[in-house]
Amino acid sequence: MRPFTSTLIFIPKLRISYSLLILFSIFLLLTPNHRLWAQNEVPSKLHPYTHAYKTVDSLNELAFEVKRHHVDKALTLLNTSANLAIHYKYSKGEATSLLYEAGIFHQNGYSKRALSLYYKALEISKTIKDTFNIARANQQIGNALMEMNKLEEAEVIFKEAMSNYVQLHRAEDVINIKNYLGLINLQQQDVKAAEQYLEEALQESKKNNYHYGSKKSNYNLGLLHLARHNLRQASAYLKVALTLDQQKNDRYGLSLTQNKLSEVTAQEGNLPEAIALATAALQDAQAISAMQLEIATFKNLAGLYKKQQDYVRVAEMQEALIKAQETLFEKERTYAIDFLDMLKQKQEEQLGYEKQAVEARHKAEVSYFILFLVILGLIIISFVAFMWYKNYQKAKLYSKELKNKNEVIEANAAQLNELNQAILKQNTRLEEAILLKNKLISIISHDLRLPLVNTKGLLQVIQEGVLSNTNTLHLLSELEKQYGRSLSLLDSLLFWMKSQMQGTIELRRTDLKSLLEDIIQEQEIPVLEKKISILNEVAPNLAVLGDKEMLKVIFRNLLSNSLKFTKTNGKVKLNSLVEASKAILIQIEDEGIGMTKEHIQNIKNKKYFSTRGTQNELGTGIGLMICLDLVNRHGGDLQVESELHKGTRFTVRLPYTEQN
Helix, strand or coil, rough: CCCCCCCCCCCCCHHHHHHHHHHHHHHHHHHHCCCCHHHHHCCCCCCCCCHHHHHHHHHHHHHHCCCCCCCCHHHHHHHHHHHHHHHHEEEEEHHHHHHHHHHHHHHHHHHHHHHHHHHHHHHHHHHHHCCCHHHHHHHHHHHHHCCCCCCHHHHHHHHHHHHHHHHHHCCHHHHHHHHHHHHHHHHCCCCHHHHHHHHHHEEEEHHHHCCHHHHHHHHHHHHHHCHHHHHHCCCCCHHHHHHHHHCCHHHHHHHHHHHHHHHHHHHHHHHHHHHHHHHHHHHHHHHCCHHHHHHHHHHHHHEEEECCCCCHHHHHHHHHHHHHHHHHHHHHHHHHHHHHHHHHHHHHHHHHHHHHHHHHHHHHHHHHHHHHHHHHHHHHHHHHHHHHHHHHCCCCHHHHHHHHHHHHHHHHHHHHHHHHHHHHHHHHHHHHHHHHHHHHHHHHHHHHHHHHHHHHHHHHHHCCCCCCCCHHHHHHHHHHHHHHHHHHHHEEEEEEEEEEECCCCCCEEEEHHHHHHHHHHHCCCHHHHHEEEEEEEECCEEEEEEEEHHHHHHHHHHHHHHCCCCCCCCCCCEEEEECCEEEEEEEEEEECCCCCCCHHHHHHHCCCCCCCCCCCCCCCCHHHHHHHHHHHHCCCCEEEEECCEEEEEEEEEEEEECCC
């Protein structure tokens, strides 16, 4: 087990991603029956829980990134992703979470715990026929079995993983597996089979320009020829591996290879060269604080100096070896204690969550029981009161008590009447909501579907080639208009729905002049067609606190409305006012056909309607509703002033703050 760094460096970007993903995961877990999209907004090929699946994948990948420096946060992320995957029956995400969690336990020396998790991930992956995760799980199981010296089992598992990687055309993973199989056969003293695997890995690495595969293949072939006592070939392969490590400046690889090359050189009888190589290996190991490599190099140097009969240097190496072993032991002991403490803390947190859940269930049961007793008591009291009332009717002596009861009944009747009034108002609001829903469905089914149907017809006519170039250009122009109207309507509906679901909106400083200029540019086509002049007289540097995209929807709808009802060669004017540091007013005034008093009254009463523009432009009747709602969500209001045949002025009033 490698020592773990005691001082953990926290990365702010990872903290932000970690927090956002955890919050979003909690939201998903609290809404199990919630459809993430409306039915008519989900493509038929997408699973309705696609967002939840992406969240699980993001949590897993974030855990993989932070596990080197923040094991506790990685385990928390993996626990959250596993629960979310189980909740939404996302088997692939659950299997990936188990693989990463097993990797953490494997790296920290808990091989048995890691193996159980690897096998569980393998079982899930086989159930859903996820070939890639099957291969990854088999590869990790093979590594664990190889470390436990269960070589025959490891060989079988590695061959299964290689078969899967071949099926997936993952050449580099196939090369890595062949290197593992070569080492297993070498440990089993099947040198011929080992050489075949390693030579294949080397040739495939060269073919695929796989640097790491080439380095490992050369190093392993060096070990193979060293086991055969073929020192010349062992040295040649190790020197190639050393050259590849030097190209990548891989200090760990340099130390490992130089130390092994030192052993070969010593067996060849060149002790000074062997000592020089071992010394260089020690320097590389110390540069990256690789304690295991330092210990191996100290042992090698002690043996080399002993062969030279330089016992002073032997004593120095042995003393350094003892210190390195003590340092490594202390680091591993400290890390093991910290890791156990962290696991204990995670278990305690999990137990705490389970205890809270049990307590919550117990409280709910107690509440239901108390509620049952209260209802039962009320039934009994009602029965007794009824019998008492009958007795009062029969007994003239209790007339006074009967009168008091009648007064109580009258009071209850008054309260019941108030309750009925409240229910009536609620029914009225529900009816309005149903009407609004029906209107939205009608708009979506008609005003979004009709342009698509028309578009299909226009495209078929154009493809048949029966029209002249002039007619074709005209049809394309009409197609562009339909697309613009549909896109504008869709944007408005989406942002309105977003505002309804968000609850609160995020307010940011937004420059009005620049915002309105962008919207004017969007309306270039209708402006040019109707030769309308737009004057943007909004004060420079005037800003409001608001959601920029929602503000765009508001002013885009209002400006589009003015352009629609303004005749050719007309004028639309935009200006701004500041009311004594209380409110900011943005006015859009046109010279259009205007509205009747009845239309204005309908707007105030939220009775929405649709009319055609001066060039028979289509409308949906939903634009003003969305504008009113979005303006209200910003704490403002929308005023409408109009005179028939003279024009209309829309005034958006937004709150004023010091940041304006």
